[in-house]
Amino acid sequence: MADYEIFELGDIVLQSKQTIRGARLAYKTYGTLNAAKDNVIVYPCWYSGTHLENEWLIGPGKALDPDRYFIIVPNMFGNGLSSSPSNTPAPFNGPRFPKVTAYDNVVQQHRLVTEVFGIKRIKLVTGWSMGALQTFHWGAIFPDMVERILPFQGSAKCSRHNFVFLEGVKAALQADAAFADGFYAEQPQKGLRAAARVYAGWGFSQTFYRVEADLKQMGYASLEDFLVGFWEGWLLEKDANNLLAMLWTWQNGDISANDLYGGDLKKALGAIKAKAFVMPASTDLYFPPEDSAIEVEHMPNAELRTVETYWGHFAGGPGTSPEDIKVLDAALKELLAS
Template identity: 80%
Template sequence: MVDYKMFELGDFVLQCGKTLRDAKLAYKTYGTLNDAKDNVIVYPTWYSGQHYENEWLIGEGKALDPAKYFIIIPNMFGNGLSTSPSNTPAPWNGPRFPNVTAYDNVKAQHKLVTELFGIETIKLVTGWSMGGLQTYHWGAMYPDMVKRILPFQGSAKCSRHNYVFLEGAKAALQADAAYDYGWYKEPPTRGLRAFGRVYAGWGLSQTFYRVEGDIKHMGYASLEDFLVGFWEGLFYTRDANNLLCMLWTWQNGDISNNEMYGGDLPKALGAIKAKAILMPASTDLYFPPEDNEIEAGHMPNAELRVIDTYWGHFAGGPGTSPDDIEVLDAALKELLAS
């Protein structure tokens, strides 16, 4: 059953100079937009995730409470619901799908927010991982519109180390002969499973794997059970070209790479007026706290608040670490009340 709606973008011109014909943005809302239209929270999706995989942070009594706020989850281009390699007709289908940036995504989301709902002020933008990348973009692209941001386990620009990790995952996927340069007739499942195993060494910390009890608490009897059931299971049902589309978006994430800031990252960070809490995880191997510390130093209203955890990047994952979720939820409540 479809539980989301489509916003028609028409012919949407991308930063790369190509056009998404008849582009569509899938989205879902929670709660009710008030008369003043000032109770809005935008909560973008993460790498490969779809809106329902964001819902763990929404609920009665939580910071993202639909009884108080109008919460919009826009799906990223490339995630299989919004316009993606898997649902675009020829000649732009599959591996011919154009490169899409986080800037393109947020520009489309802004059209949704303003043109469909008539919203002029956003109370909060928040997101995990690539959702965090989009959160930074919202703050830099629309500084007078966005009042608060809380990116968690994300960054304003993909670091070189992060880029290299993604090259390894990409190579594992593309090494499957069934991938066939993106023109596969059947899903390249061996490559997709290999992709998940590469991810497994990076998504969680060394300490997490040392404390084996956490795997068992998640319902996995052994390390191999966890590698197959959780990590291979996370990716083998996803479309390979969709994953590679979003991987390119991730690798080229940079809030300053546009006509507004001309590649000047400190200038882009300094333009973010929103009150901000940056929440990295202490053991995140993708987005170490040092990256956010540097960013906070250029932002006029930012606080760095590190989550002390051994859950690595998945401290902010889809409901995986209850203790860390409590810390995140408390910070969101505090920021919203400020």
């Protein structure tokens, strides 16, 4: 039995001028929507993650407390639960799956929030990594609906440096002969393992490896044990075409790439009315604090809250660094109480 719901979206035309026919948005809710419908938190997923990989931040006594709030976790297109290359019928399956932007994701999430639940105001939107990208989109696209945002370890627009990193992941995955231009009979395991090792040099910081946190704090026996067990183990569970679909979404992430803002990033950032804590990690190699500082400079109601850590990008999730989670949870509580 699935532990999530499906919102049947019908045929949706995307920014790419392609159509997902019979589109499906998978989601899970936690807690109870109150009578006033004013206790709502939207918590989008990250690259390859599902609602299950978001649950580490939800629980009694935590900021995202289901005893107090109604928490909606929408699954991103391409993650294998919502419409994805792996679950879409031919001819739009596999590498023929339409190109989906973060804007497309958030517009359909807005339909879920309004059409299914009749919600008009959102107390908080928060998310890690690609979840942060969607969080920024919520603030920019629906500025009168969203009261607070806390994007952590993510950006409002994919930087050129971040784009290049993702080209390395993509090239490693596609170099496997078994990938067969996306028309593979079985998952390209060599390509998935290679892509995981590209990721491994970026997900954690130089200091993380220097102090051997993989051994001393995560319990791996050796560096190779960590590379295989943590990194390869993560990507081998995924579908290659799904990963590439979400990678395209990531690379083309930009809150200003729509008719509202016409590519003017400063205008889009300036339109975010929500009270915002923007929380980069001090050693994040994907989303460095310098990038977040530039974004915050153009947001009228935002505060930069850099997390001092050597856990790099994984300071934010998925529940890997206990001390950094405490910092994040405290900031979420502070923002929700404000």
